[in-house]
Amino acid sequence: MFNKKTIADIDLKGKKALVRVDFNVPIKDGKVSDDTRIQAAMPTIKYLLDQGAALILCSHLGRPKEGPDPQFSMKPVADHLSKLLGKPVAFAEDCIGPVAEKAAKALKPGDVLVLENTRFHKEETKNDEAMSKQLASLADIYVNDAFGSAHRAHSSTEGVAHILPAVAGFLMEKEIQYLGGAISNPKRPFIAILGGAKISDKIGVIRNLLTKADSVLIGGGMANTFFKAQGYPVGDSLVEDEALDTARELLQQSSGKLRLPVDVVIANSMEPNAEIKTISMGPVPDGWRILDVGPETVSAFAKVIAGAGTVVWNGPMGVFEDPRFAKGTFELAKSVAESKATSIIGGGDSVSAVNKAGLADKITHISTGGGASLEMLEGLALPGVAALLDK
Numbered sequence: 001m002f003n004k005k006t007i008a009d010i011d012l013k014g015k016k017a018l019v020r021v022d023f024n025v026p027i028k029d030g031k032v033s034d035d036t037r038i039q040a041a042m043p044t045i046k047y048l049l050d051q052g053a054a055l056i057l058c059s060h061l062g063r064p065k066e067g068p069d070p071q072f073s074m075k076p077v078a079d080h081l082s083k084l085l086g087k088p089v090a091f092a093e094d095c096i097g098p099v100a101e102k103a104a105k106a107l108k109p110g111d112v113l114v115l116e117n118t119r120f121h122k123e124e125t126k127n128d129e130a131m132s133k134q135l136a137s138l139a140d141i142y143v144n145d146a147f148g149s150a151h152r153a154h155s156s157t158e159g160v161a162h163i164l165p166a167v168a169g170f171l172m173e174k175e176i177q178y179l180g181g182a183i184s185n186p187k188r189p190f191i192a193i194l195g196g197a198k199i200s201d202k203i204g205v206i207r208n209l210l211t212k213a214d215s216v217l218i219g220g221g222m223a224n225t226f227f228k229a230q231g232y233p234v235g236d237s238l239v240e241d242e243a244l245d246t247a248r249e250l251l252q253q254s255s256g257k258l259r260l261p262v263d264v265v266i267a268n269s270m271e272p273n274a275e276i277k278t279i280s281m282g283p284v285p286d287g288w289r290i291l292d293v294g295p296e297t298v299s300a301f302a303k304v305i306a307g308a309g310t311v312v313w314n315g316p317m318g319v320f321e322d323p324r325f326a327k328g329t330f331e332l333a334k335s336v337a338e339s340k341a342t343s344i345i346g347g348g349d350s351v352s353a354v355n356k357a358g359l360a361d362k363i364t365h366i367s368t369g370g371g372a373s374l375e376m377l378e379g380l381a382l383p384g385v386a387a388l389l390d391k
């Protein structure tokens with residue numbers, strides 16, 4: 001199924017491995033405030049160490065604009081990793097150049113070095129060859145375990161893989177097996193659930209899923225554009241007028257596979273004193289906006305999910321950050337957790353909804369990569385994976 005070489009396929013003893021991880025974690029008061037992504041890379045890190053490799057870990061963190069910026073430093077990540085591993089972790093204040101070279105040279109088998117943020121060099125996102133070469137010069141082999149960045153062709157995610165022998169880590173392998181498996185060989189019925197703010201971000205995903213899934217359940221702000229395309233006035237709801245033609249075309253193509261909410265929660269503002277009511281789907285009065293799916297939609301979607309073989313979910317059903325409009329998303333999370341289907345959740349907001357609801361351990365696979373998982377659902381090849389050695 002996964003047709004790329006992994007760290008299990010190569011000799012690691014005494015090798016220096018440059019490992020691209022996704023340590024793009026939230027930092028608060030100089031400390032890592034959520035280490036989910038670091039934990040997700042631990043099986044790869046521990047295996048490499050057990051096999052006698054020395055590790056040079058690199059990642060981006062945040063979106064630094066103009067070169068080095070202390071608020072995006074990887075130093076807190078190195079400190080956190082040291083605690084998790086129970087041993088010292090070295091830190092280099094640059095990911096390339098003399099500082100990185102000296103630190104990498106000093107490594108013995110079993111040692112761990114974390115490099116400073118790769119995006120402190122603007123060349124990184126340009127997939128600059130000179131930067132890729134400098135990164136490659138630090139190590140003997142390259143391991144990509146950064147699924148969350150695999151949809152980007154950058155120096156540390158793609159360029160360097162053309163210079164060093166390049167293989168996947170275990171997290172990368174697992175992510176692609178679950179998401180790729182759901183798309184290419186799903187246990188049926190295969191149900192996709194899509195929500196979130198906009199359809200323009202997910203048009204390619206809807207298009208591809210209409211050819212693969214048995215039903216595509218739509219909620220969240222993106223349903224509004226479909227409602228408007230069907231001719232309903234949607235009041236002050238979030239709508240993308242420029243996507244109306246596409247929405248119409250998708251509805252026509254969908255041969256009944258696309259399912260929209262049958263009732264919605266509307267409010268006359270977002271203020272604490274807003275009036276809120278639930279209506280069957282129909283014209284939304286002026287001055288009102290759709291902010292969640294209603295209970296009939298939740299139970300209709302729940303029925304479909306209960307009979308599913310595979311469920312893939314991306315994007316909330318409403319403005320779930322506000323408890324008044326979170327019910328649709330949380331109820332849906334419950335249905336997904338309760339179903340016997342292989343359940344896969346991709347992407348930030350649905351993951352945080354499942355975590356908040358305390359249901360994460362009832363989900364088969366929670367992806368660490370929002371953008372990357374969407375590109376897989378869209379049927380696109382991920383450049384960071386394509387560049388790895390074939391099995």
Ligand code: AMP
Binds near residue numbers: 221
């Ligand atoms: P996305 O990043 O596209 O998955 O969108 C997530 C965001 O969509 C969340 O911040 C939600 O608050 C927002 N959202 C969901 N439903 C609606 C809605 N009906 N109106 C406006 N925003 C929404």
